[in-house]
Amino acid sequence: MNLPALDETEIQKIIEAWKATGTYTAVSNATGYARSTCKKYIERAAAEGKLGTSPVLPGFRISKTTTVTDEYGVPVREFIQQKPDAGGAFTLPEGHQIKGVSALLDAQGNVSAQWVKTREGERPPEETAEIIRAAFENFTPAAPAIIPPKDNDDDRLTAYILCDWHIGLFAYGKETGGPDWDLSIARKTISDAMAEIIETSPPSSHAIVLGLGDxxxxxNGRNQTERSGNVLDVDTRYSKCLETVCDLMAETTERVVSKHRLVEVTFKPGNHDENSTTGIRQALRMYWRNNGRVSVDTSPDPFYWRRFGVNLIGGTHGDKAKIPDLPMIMANRRKEDWAATSTRHFHSGHIHHDTLREVGGVSVFSHRAPVAQDAYHASHGYLSGRSIKSYTYHIEKGARGHSEVELV
Ligand SMILES: [Mn+2]
Known part of the structure; x- marks a missing residue:
């Protein structure tokens, strides 16, 4: 500090003027010394404790207090040291956040210095979400990514029986004595019933979407059955019906995949949809091609077979092989599975009503359909309830009950 050499008397004048006025300009006017000279002597006096506690200089702080006492311990003088404040206010570097603070304390416990440790800040969640969104902007998945369910029971398998939906069937309630039925009613009713049956079935790790035909x-667009040529009451065009069935299958399998960890999808032909079934299989195979939790069976075999621990499960539409013959077909087609299992179930549809026949220890089911009755069947006086079902199997203990959603 380059100070003009002033003697102690002059310095004392400056100090007294400061104490009296408290501004550098006033001190300069009172003493005749330059303002900058006055300021420097006042700052030095403050640092030496000659100014007392008040006023504290702008940009200064009280750094030390020393009390001098006489022989009786009575304070006679007090030195208050002021020190220039440290640099300006701390600014957090851009993108950083404070990781920790440590402090240096003086003998009185006052903070003399602080170390503020910073690190690069974590990205706000909104920003992360935006980056992910931008990365996937031009990506269209084959099927929605569905988070694998937790708390599944690895020892259980649930088979959803999808048979005889007859999408596209038209029924005029006044004629049939039952409910009206068309493409939009079918779309809504079956969608709701599937949502409910999936919700009420056990949370098995394994699931089968077991399409059993019709x-x-x-x-096709001829609106007749392939073999017998029966004229069918069809609501609107074939392409529209096929699209609706594909939408329902995409939606149904999405729901199953969000509930069960490992899902097998299979479609067996019925007498109403033998050719279309081939296309539905391919649509589902393409839809789920990138999801390792879903496998779509594209086999043209009209019979379905699945061994799950002690259970052997078969499935077919039921229009060709007859119910009493199914157990022997199972035994012959699946010799090893037959020998290794002790509970055997065969599921079928086609006749639109519930039957259970136990043949040679094999339970052979025919299941109800969710569809309303059409004019042909109503005129023949066929009567059956309508529902959608699922069956659950335990890997070691056999069948463990079924769920059913009835439609009225
Ligand atoms: Mn049928």
Missing amino acids: LLHAD
Whole structure:
């Protein structure tokens, strides 16, 4: 500090003027010395404790207090040291956040210095979400990514029976004595019933979407059955019915995949949809091709087979092989599975009503359909309830009950 050499008397004048006025300009006017000279002597006096506690200089702080006492311990003088404040206010570097603070304390416990440790800040969640969103902007998945469910029971398998939906069937309630039925009613009713049956079935790790035929009412635009040529009451065009069935299958399998960890999807042909079934299989295979939790069976075999621990499960539409013959077909087609299992179930549809026949220890089921009755069946006086079902199997203990959603 380059100070003009002033003697102690002059310095004392400056100090007294400061104490009296408290501004550098006033001190300069009172003493005749330059303002900058006055300021420097006042700052030095403050640092030496000659100014007392008040006023504390702008940009200064009290750094030390020393009390001098006489022989009786009575304070006679007090030195208050002021020190220039440290640099300006601390500014957090851009993108950083404070990781920790440590402090240096003086003998009185006052903070003399602080170390503020910073690190690069974590990205706010909104920003992360935006980056992910931008990365996937031009990506269209084959099927929605569905988070694998937790708390599944690895020892259980649930088979959802999808048979005889007859999408596209038209029924005029006044004629049939039952409910009206068309493409939009079917779309809504079956969608709701599937949502409910999936919700009420156990949370098995394994699931089968077991398509057992006649999901479509007509197999082409002729609106007749393939073999017998029966004329069918069809609501609107074949392409529209096929699209609706595909939408329902995409939606149904999405729901199953969000509930069960490992899902097998299979479609067996019925007498109403033999050719369309081939296309539905391919649509589902393409839809789920990138999801390792879903496998779509594209086999043209009209029979379905699945061994799950002690259970052997078979499935077919039921229009060709007859119910009493199914157990022997199972035994012959699946010799090793037959020998290794002790509970055997065969699921079928086609006749639209519930039957259970136990043949040679094999339970052979025919299941109800969710569809309303059409004019042909109503005029023949066929009566059956409507529902959608699922069956659950335990890997070591056999069948463990079924769930059913009835439609009225
Ligand atoms: Mn049928």
